[in-house]
Amino acid sequence: MRKEGLNKPNVRYPLGFTFSFPCRQEGLASARLSTWTKGFTCSGVVNEDVVKLLQTAIDEKVIY
Numbered sequence: 001m002r003k004e005g006l007n008k009p010n011v012r013y014p015l016g017f018t019f020s021f022p023c024r025q026e027g028l029a030s031a032r033l034s035t036w037t038k039g040f041t042c043s044g045v046v047n048e049d050v051v052k053l054l055q056t057a058i059d060e061k062v063i064y
Contacts, residue, residue, distance in 0.1 A: 015058075019050050 001007045021040070023031035029051050036046065045053065 017054065021050075023050065 006013065019031070019033075021037055022034040024034055025031045026049070030049050031051060033046050033048060033050050036042070
């Protein structure tokens, strides 16, 4: 973000992400992973809301 000049204090930037694995969409910002494909695997993610998992990971790293 520094390299692109996007590290301004108190500025929030929108974030979108693509998660290219089969999911059951439960809402606009909610989807549960059905199964891993393409040779990927990560324990504790199948049947979990991947949007919520991403938000939790971001919240743990970001200082507001």
